[in-house]
Amino acid sequence: MATMGHNNLNAKLVLLGDMGAGKSSLVLRFVKGQFLEFQESTIGAAFFSQTLAVDDATVKFEIWDTAGQERYHSLAPMYYRGAAAAIIVYDITSTDSFTRAKKWVQELQKQGNPNMVMALAGNKADLEDKRKVTAEEARVYAEENSLFFVETSAKTAANVNDVFYEIAKRLPRAQPAQNPAGMVLVDRPAEGSRTASCCS
Amino acid sequence: MYGTEGGIDMALEFQSHIPILRPSIHARRANLTVKFQDLYGFTVEGNVDDVNVLNEVREKVRQQGRVWWALEASKGANWYLQTQISSTLKSSLTFSALGNAVTLKKLIRKGIPPVLRPKVWFSLSGAAKKKSTVPETYYNDLTKAVEGKVTPATLQIDHDLPRTFPGHPWLDTPEGHAALRRVLVVYSFRDSDVGYCQGLNYVAALLLLVMKTEEDAFWMLAVLLENVLVNDCYTNNLSGCHVEQRVFKDLLVKKCPRIAAHLEALEFDVSLVATEWFLCLFSKSLPSETTLRVWDVLFYEGATVLFHVALAIFKMKEEELLTAHHVGDVINILQKTTHQLFDPDELLTVAFDKIGSMTTTTISKQRKKQEPAVMAELDERLRRLNSLRADNK
Numbered sequence: 168m169a170t171m172g173h174n175n176l177n178a179k180l181v182l183l184g185d186m187g188a189g190k191s192s193l194v195l196r197f198v199k200g201q202f203l204e205f206q207e208s209t210i211g212a213a214f215f216s217q218t219l220a221v222d223d224a225t226v227k228f229e230i231w232d233t234a235g236q237e238r239y240h241s242l243a244p245m246y247y248r249g250a251a252a253a254i255i256v257y258d259i260t261s262t263d264s265f266t267r268a269k270k271w272v273q274e275l276q277k278q279g280n281p282n283m284v285m286a287l288a289g290n291k292a293d294l295e296d297k298r299k300v301t302a303e304e305a306r307v308y309a310e311e312n313s314l315f316f317v318e319t320s321a322k323t324a325a326n327v328n329d330v331f332y333e334i335a336k337r338l339p340r341a342q343p344a345q346n347p348a349g350m351v352l353v354d355r356p357a358e359g360s361r362t363a364s365c366c367s
Numbered sequence: 368m369y370g371t372e373g374g375i376d377m378a379l380e381f382q383s384h385i386p387i388l389r390p391s392i393h394a395r396r397a398n399l400t401v402k403f404q405d406l407y408g409f410t411v412e413g414n415v416d417d418v419n420v421l422n423e424v425r426e427k428v429r430q431q432g433r434v435w436w437a438l439e440a441s442k443g444a445n446w447y448l449q450t451q452i453s454s455t456l457k458s459s460l461t462f463s464a465l466g467n468a469v470t471l472k473k474l475i476r477k478g479i480p481p482v483l484r485p486k487v488w489f490s491l492s493g494a495a496k497k498k499s500t501v502p503e504t505y506y507n508d509l510t511k512a513v514e515g516k517v518t519p520a521t522l523q524i525d526h527d528l529p530r531t532f533p534g535h536p537w538l539d540t541p542e543g544h545a546a547l548r549r550v551l552v553v554y555s556f557r558d559s560d561v562g563y564c565q566g567l568n569y570v571a572a573l574l575l576l577v578m579k580t581e582e583d584a585f586w587m588l589a590v591l592l593e594n595v596l597v598n599d600c601y602t603n604n605l606s607g608c609h610v611e612q613r614v615f616k617d618l619l620v621k622k623c624p625r626i627a628a629h630l631e632a633l634e635f636d637v638s639l640v641a642t643e644w645f646l647c648l649f650s651k652s653l654p655s656e657t658t659l660r661v662w663d664v665l666f667y668e669g670a671t672v673l674f675h676v677a678l679a680i681f682k683m684k685e686e687e688l689l690t691a692h693h694v695g696d697v698i699n700i701l702q703k704t705t706h707q708l709f710d711p712d713e714l715l716t717v718a719f720d721k722i723g724s725m726t727t728t729t730i731s732k733q734r735k736k737q738e739p740a741v742m743a744e745l746d747e748r749l750r751r752l753n754s755l756r757a758d759n760k
């Protein structure tokens with residue numbers, strides 16, 4: 168429950184990246200603490216929500232886990248439009264997936280919300296012996312593009328929650344009289360108005 | 368014969384030996400969530416009321432069966448075929464044919480009994496006609512010709528087989544995978560523009576369960592993509608799908624203005640949920656018999672029914688949706704609603720009686736209007752991506 172002086176944020180977060188990089192696995196790990204080999208394939212994107220408490224705020228993530236072949240990328244703008252945060256995922260055992268990740272970063276830089284908090288996640292870090300993308304290379308790229316970078320493993324859970332926590336910390340806090348795109352200030356009384364005509 | 372027999376047996380099994388479910392008194396008292404199999408073998412979760420609804424649906428299906436059999440007895444086995452021929456040749460329209468056409472439309476909206484679906488769908492959708500224009504051996508020849516070929520489409524299909532309705536007692540077996548694989552692979556060679564598009568796996572899987580033979584499922588898929596649905600739903604950046612989404616948004620504003628305004632205020636884009644409905648033709652969201660009831664109408668009346676049904680889902684939950692304050696709440700309401708729509712009549716009554724009529728001509732005009740905007744938007748995105756690529760290499 169929101170208390171006085173406490174920020175309650177809703178933040179839209181989108182996961183983008185090559186097919187098979189581990190987007191769904193990261194979300195499943197974060198939301199349910201599980202790891203599965205087979206999941207029903209998603210058409211377009213799957214929605215999840217999860218709340219995190221960080222320092223001064225409670226952040227409720229509205230997560231869009233995008234999916235699909237190349238042709239589905241034409242749907243991506245609908246998922247990243249108005250997003251407060253994005254996690255761009257690649258697979259450290261695939262250079263193609265890293266190239267793909269860079270393209271997503273560029274698309275978001277040009278088209279996304281300018282205040283978007285972006286994280287680059289090098290997933291499958293447990294597969295060290297199959298590594299094709301060095302952490303150094305990714306770190307340099309991330310620094311150049313002001314992204315938050317971390318290597319993760321949805322399988323072992325390494326760093327998975329950390330990505331979401333770090334994003335939650337970096338989200339711009341809602342300021343009075345300002346409501347940045349993708350952030351909905353919900354610091355209203357719990358018994359707040361339930362009228363049908365809602366205004367934004 | 369390419370192992371189609373397994374499919375036949377399994378699908379028949381679901382229809383003939385369906386145990387009547389009797390929820391235990393304990394389940395009733397505790398209002399527990401129970402798992403049960405529906406008419407097409409899918410495991411679904413619901414409460415005791417859902418089980419009861421599904422039992423009522425089974426009974427209604429049996430009654431519909433009796434109605435259809437009685438009509439066959441009085442009008443002849445293929446009476447519904449005559450309605451189609453004469454309704455296109457208006458000059459030779461006889462009173463009895465006109466009467467039959469009216470009866471048929473009503474009858475189909477009330478549902479085709481599962482045992483008759485293969486036959487009725489195959490003739491009324493135009494699949495039979497399509498098949499008759501090529502040699503008898505077309506499907507088998509093509510199946511043999513493409514065996515062992517590896518393409519981007521086949522790789523994607525192989526990736527998706529185990530992820531298509533996992534856990535289904537026939538689809539998720541080696542036999543089911545093999546049959547679904549052949550239908551999708553053969554189609555990917557028939558139309559290289561479509562090739563394989565994710566979403567078609569779910570559609571083809573349900574077609575297999577209904578039609579019972581691979582070859583008929585294949586022709587239903589062909590007629591669906593080539594004649595029933597709007598062009599380019601599954602090709603070319605899914606441009607047809609983008610067009611349908613825009614048309615749908617306009618219809619929602621017209622038919623459900625309060626909901627549209629409320630969702631707009633929440634910055635909720637209805638395509639976030641409706642895209643999957645249109646690409647999978649509701650097969651991933653609605654219970655199987657409800658989906659197939661929608662498809663009954665789809666194959667006879669055309670793609671306009673998809674708008675009716677999508678609008679109906681919103682309409683049914685109008686009051687609840689208007690109290691939702693977050694995107695997450697809206698999605699939960701819609702997902703819960705669609706998953707629990709075990710009674711097809713509940714949905715279709717709203718779809719046809721409460722939404723009001725929309726003619727195919729009106730919808731076609733709307734599509735024409737939206738096409739240039741969609742093309743411009745997609746081109747713009749491609750241009751931008753290409754310029755990004757050029758900048759960086």
Ligand SMILES: Nc1nc2c(ncn2[C@@H]2O[C@H](COP(=O)(O)OP(=O)(O)O)[C@@H](O)[C@H]2O)c(=O)[nH]1
Nearest residue numbers: 186187188189190191192203204291320321322
């Ligand atoms: N070893 C390993 N495998 C992973 C990891 N994350 C995902 N996978 C596997 O990679 C495959 C693709 O994962 P998925 O989450 O479906 O990828 P998506 O297409 O990006 O959603 C699946 O077989 C996962 O089990 C990881 O951290 N380590």
Ligand SMILES: [Mg+2]
Nearest residue numbers: 190191233234
């Ligand atoms: Mg995924």
